[in-house]
Amino acid sequence: MAAVIACGFFAAICRSTAAMADTIGKIALPEMKRYYYDETFATGGVASAGTLGILIPPRIISFSSWV
Numbered sequence: 001m002a003a004v005i006a007c008g009f010f011a012a013i014c015r016s017t018a019a020m021a022d023t024i025g026k027i028a029l030p031e032m033k034r035y036y037y038d039e040t041f042a043t044g045g046v047a048s049a050g051t052l053g054i055l056i057p058p059r060i061i062s063f064s065s066w067v
Contacts, residue, residue, distance in 0.1 A: 003032075007050055028042075029043065
């Protein structure tokens with residue numbers, strides 16, 4: 001839950017979903033491993049929380065990069 005909340009706060013600052021998942025992953029995954037979380041569960045939780053960046057209001061979706 002802390003990783004998901006951290007991703008939400010970081011999404012309000014950062015504009016890159018990949019950078020957000022990478023940064024929070026480097027911080028949260030070693031701690032989750034230390035407390036014997038399943039590696040698949042921990043990685044999936046951080047990766048899915050990384051997609052919150054699009055839902056945070058200050059996020060600017062660039063359609064020009066899709067074309």
